[in-house]
Amino acid sequence: MTRGSTGPGTGFTRRINRNNGETVRLLVTGGAGFIGSNFIHYVLSHHSDWQVANLDKLTYAGNLTNLDDVQSDPRYRFAKGDINDRKLVSNLLSQGFDTIVNFAAESHVDRSIMDASPFIETNIVGTQVLLEGARQSGIKLFLQVSTDEVYGSTDSNAFTEETCLAPNSPYAASKAAADLLCRAYWRTYGLPVIITRCSNNYGPYQFPEKLIPLVVTNALEMKQIPIYGDGLNVRDWIYVEDHCRAIDIVIQKGKPGEIYNVGVGSERTNLELVYKLLDILGRPKSMVTFVADRPGHDRRYAIDATRISRELGWQPAFSYESAIGDTVNWYIKHEAWWRRVKSGEYLDYYKRMYSGK
Ligand code: NAD
Ligand code: TYD
Numbered sequence: 001m002t003r004g005s006t007g008p009g010t011g012f013t014r015r016i017n018r019n020n021g022e023t024v025r026l027l028v029t030g031g032a033g034f035i036g037s038n039f040i041h042y043v044l045s046h047h048s049d050w051q052v053a054n055l056d057k058l059t060y061a062g063n064l065t066n067l068d069d070v071q072s073d074p075r076y077r078f079a080k081g082d083i084n085d086r087k088l089v090s091n092l093l094s095q096g097f098d099t100i101v102n103f104a105a106e107s108h109v110d111r112s113i114m115d116a117s118p119f120i121e122t123n124i125v126g127t128q129v130l131l132e133g134a135r136q137s138g139i140k141l142f143l144q145v146s147t148d149e150v151y152g153s154t155d156s157n158a159f160t161e162e163t164c165l166a167p168n169s170p171y172a173a174s175k176a177a178a179d180l181l182c183r184a185y186w187r188t189y190g191l192p193v194i195i196t197r198c199s200n201n202y203g204p205y206q207f208p209e210k211l212i213p214l215v216v217t218n219a220l221e222m223k224q225i226p227i228y229g230d231g232l233n234v235r236d237w238i239y240v241e242d243h244c245r246a247i248d249i250v251i252q253k254g255k256p257g258e259i260y261n262v263g264v265g266s267e268r269t270n271l272e273l274v275y276k277l278l279d280i281l282g283r284p285k286s287m288v289t290f291v292a293d294r295p296g297h298d299r300r301y302a303i304d305a306t307r308i309s310r311e312l313g314w315q316p317a318f319s320y321e322s323a324i325g326d327t328v329n330w331y332i333k334h335e336a337w338w339r340r341v342k343s344g345e346y347l348d349y350y351k352r353m354y355s356g357k
Pocket of ligand 1: 103122147
């Protein structure tokens with residue numbers, strides 16, 4: 001993919017270019033999760049003529065209440081199912097979709113350290129099932145939603161799309177493997193695939209096992225805030241709607257066979273971010289507890305997003321300062337949402353994850 005990989009046929013090197021008002025028939029996978037549900041909201045409010053089907057297995061991270069307000073929209077429909085289910089995927093794809101956006105994944109690094117198997121099944125095998133289904137059905141665009149974590153950790157330059165893949169967690173390795181399968185389907189079969197690699201997202205509907213919602217909801221519950229190691233690991237935090245807009249632009253103008261990094265250069269240490277959240281909430285810094293570090297913990301992610309900005313005109317619209325405050329307010333206002341999510345299976349996970357740390 002990317003430089004030196006114009007693909008197998010000239011017909012595939014053109015841009016998708018959908019600015020002619022063409023209706024897009026989208027199959028979104030993993031649309032009941034954090035970014036997927038934000039993306040479905042984004043599409044339905046920005047494209048009156050697009051149709052969206054959402055295929056989601058509803059794992060612990062999938063939550064249909066994220067989509068309560070669009071359930072009755074005639075442009076939207078939901079199908080419960082697993083991307084590993086070849087028959088189901090093939091049946092769905094025979095219904096005439098032109099674009100697949102693959103969000104479906106096991107997405108949490110700490111869970112991948114406890115047990116990598118579901119990550120291999122969904123992130124690698126599931127992606128191959130979708131790629132094969134897409135190939136059989138002659139899809140126009142397969143967009144793989146990937147992550148900056150495939151590049152590993154950097155203490156110098158920001159990652160470009162040419163940076164070597166060097167994943168360090170089972171999660172990151174499974175996403176890198178999926179990216180390589182996407183590349184192979186482009187090179188071998190000419191399947192029009194595009195990969196996006198985004199940095200850490202934050203915003204509404206994020207499952208509270210991830211840092212920001214975990215800190216906000218723990219602080220609201222007056223519980224300790226666990227910080228791994230020295231808290232000086234750096235992430236580039238992007239507001240989820242900026243990521244959704246990047247995907248939308250890639251669907252409309254992206255070049256098949258290409259990779260696009262997505263990031264905003266908003267690098268923060270974990271400690272800096274957590275103190276900011278506690279400050280917004282009026283809670284003391286003393287709520288922070290330093291716990292044992294995550295094994296293989298990546299020190300810093302940094303994204304160079306020049307390509308998507310220069311070639312497709314994408315720019316972030318949200319500043320960290322205001323979007324982080326809006327995000328905290330969202331969790332304050334949606335207490336019933338996170339209280340429900342934090343009960344059940346999550347309680348069990350939390351005990352296993354943090355006891356003895
Ligand atoms: P999430 O864990 O919140 O949601 C994942 C969704 O996928 C859930 O709804 C789950 O039910 C569904 N799912 C899981 N396995 C499935 C299967 N086998 N078949 C069908 N559906 C299945 O994840 P997220 O944070 O919304 O991330 C979405 C995608 O974006 C992932 O591919 C992730 O790697 C990528 N990504 C995430 C971030 C981030 O900061 N969260 C950053 C960059 C890229
Ligand atoms: P996370 O939200 O899990 O995203 P990722 O590991 O994919 O970047 O974690 C973000 C950072 O916060 C990461 O450096 C790990 C750290 N972290 C903690 O210090 N404590 C926690 O309880 C969690 C969940 C994460």
